[in-house]
Amino acid sequence: MxxxxxxxxxxxxxxxxxxxxxxxxxxxxxxxxxxxxxxxxxxxxxxxxxxxxxxxxxxxxxxxxxxxxxxxxxxxxxxxxxxxxxxxxxxxxxxxxxxxxxxxxxxxxxxxxxxxRRQGEVLTVMGCKGGVGTTCVAVNLAVALKRLSPAASVALVDMNLVFGEIPLFLNFKPRYTWAEIAKHINRMDDVFLTDNLYEHATGICVLPSPTMFQGTDGATPQVFQRILSHMRRLFDFIVIDGGHAISDMGMKTLENSNSVFLVSLLSLPCLANTSKMLESFDSWGYPAPHNTHVIINRYIPNAEISIEDCEKSIHKKVLWKIPNDYALTMSAINQGLPLLDVNAKADVTKSFSTFARALLQIDPAPAEDQGMFFKKLPIVRTIFGGRS
Ligand SMILES: Nc1ncnc2c1ncn2[C@@H]1O[C@H](COP(=O)(O)OP(=O)(O)OP(=O)(O)O)[C@@H](O)[C@H]1O
Ligand SMILES: [Mg+2]
CATH class of the missing domain: 3.40.50.2300 (Response regulator)
Structure with missing residues (x-):
């Protein structure tokens, strides 16, 4: 069961x-x-x-x-x-x-x-601090999952309480945000939810955050939990841009996530914050250590701080490394396009595709040395793992 x-x-x-x-x-x-x-x-x-x-x-x-x-x-x-x-x-x-x-x-x-009943996988991407590439990872991961598995339904949710940037990254003007859904939570059903999502040309459905600050009264953790459990019925994957600030809502998101990807950089402040976040998770009792994974973004080989140094300082293995490519990521953001539609052959783009392939278990063991951890991921059942 x-x-x-x-x-x-x-x-x-x-x-x-x-x-x-x-x-x-x-x-x-x-x-x-x-x-x-x-x-x-x-x-x-x-x-x-x-x-x-x-x-x-x-x-x-x-x-x-x-x-x-x-x-x-x-x-x-x-x-x-x-x-x-x-x-x-x-x-x-x-x-x-x-x-x-x-x-x-x-x-x-x-x-x-x-x-x-469908029980979609909630994959939360969270930054150890601002500006580390959380939105970039969430957007490109969601698009890569959809591109590799067109039959899968993929949603992308912005949990930055205000001024979320997903509409900029994917160049669209949202009609609705989750604040509207929160306001009318009693009308929530499949039709209402679907009507409030933005269906992007990539095939992913986006639930953006409010575009202007109007207070966050209706947006309680309980309301968000309701939205999320409804979404799990409609989508195979729900990728959440969790931002970096941990609020009550953020904690509810973490509590309801199947996997949490903590985005960090190989810098002292980022590693210190990553450690603090992992310690906080331990003290709350969730997300469980085996569901929490560290991703190093903007990775440069032979940098001053190595992956080994990083793993020693955070007491955890790094799940994935995303190569540094400022010019391409910036160009994609400025054009409002996912990396796959700007340069599918670039290392940074391929890294997202390989990551998504591993999550979908298309490759039982990705070519890189990072593959072994994926065997332990619980994300596998949805599409290729044989949900009956
Ligand atoms: N792999 C990468 N290589 C180089 N630059 C990157 C990479 N990923 C993201 N960036 C750059 O980092 C900057 C911040 O990215 P992004 O907006 O995704 O971060 P964020 O953590 O969501 O920021 P915020 O805290 O403002 O929400 C962007 O200019 C982007 O080009
Ligand atoms: Mg962001």
Whole structure:
């Protein structure tokens, strides 16, 4: 079993909620994300109380918002009329209270909805400080993934809270940004989300950040989590330009990422910041060390600080090196084009393609000495790893 079930538990008492939550978390291979939102659910567990009509009204409302969700009902009452009504609305299980834990566990294990749902990979690119090339890496990685795997759906999300630069890098004027989506989060469904994304000529869909500072009131970490979990249903890959500042939103992004690529340079300040960020991740408990990877951008062989020095100072292996090519990257930015459309043969461009090939596992072991780490990456299942 792979993926996450998004579940909503609505009960009349907290103890019952806690019991169900604990039970779900105890089932091996069953990853549950509890949702506060009324939509985007895989599973609804609802406790019917004394006001039966009101409760069924609520259940039907939730079912109308989540057409594919599996509904389990429970109640302290075993009134046959209630059971009939449960069957009529299409509930898959009814558990009398007190709960028979084995019975509930068995029903949860039978849920086979996960495999049929898309769970895109969230790849967050984050800079150890400003100006290290985070946007350049995010944009060119997203485009390279799409170019190498046209069947894959790829989204690019700008998490720089204000003045994100992706529209400049890809030369378009955004109609909407995620601030608009945040403002109308209650209207969120597949159509609303798709309508708000910009479909770029490269085939990637972009969710830009606000173009002017208008406050970030609606943009709470919870709202962003909702946007992200919806996006994971629609896209195989969601590449996030995470900027470099760690805010509440940034932490939520990291928490929801399958892989985090920390962009750094071979300079003392950058390596010091990289160490501090890795230490912070350790202290928060996420992103997990095996999902966090350091990328050295603007790499020049025989530089004053070597990769070995760097690895010693940050206590971590470097996953990837991107060659230094200021003229080409600057030219691409100024033309609003991805590197692949400016000079596909340049080393810096090829580096992005090789990186994307490794992520997609087109090459089981990329030609460079960097390949061995990719075997450990969890990113492989989506396109070529055989999601069933
Ligand atoms: N591999 C590279 N070789 C040479 N220059 C590069 C490389 N990657 C990025 N740059 C240059 O670094 C500069 C900053 O790039 P970019 O805007 O992507 O960085 P950033 O970390 O997103 O910056 P900010 O903190 O402002 O968002 C650009 O001028 C770009 O040309
Ligand atoms: Mg940037």
């Amino acid at each position: 792979s993926g996450t079930i998004i579940a909503r538990i609505e009960t009349k008492n907290q103890n019952l909620s806690k019991l169900l939550e604990k039970l779900m978390n105890s089932i091996e291979g069953f990853k549950v994300e509890l949702s506060l939102a009324d939509d985007n659910l895989d599973l609804l567990i609802y406790d019917i109380g004394a006001d039966v009509d009101n409760d069924f009204g609520r259940i039907q409302f939730l079912m109308s918002r989540n057409k594919d969700a599996v509904v389990y009902l429970t109640s302290a009452s075993a009134d046959p009329a209630l059971l009939m009504q449960a069957i009529r609305i299409g509930a898959k299980e009814f558990f009398p209270q007190p709960l028979n834990i084995d019975e509930v566990r068995g029903a949860l294990k039978r849920i086979n909805i996960i495999t049929s």
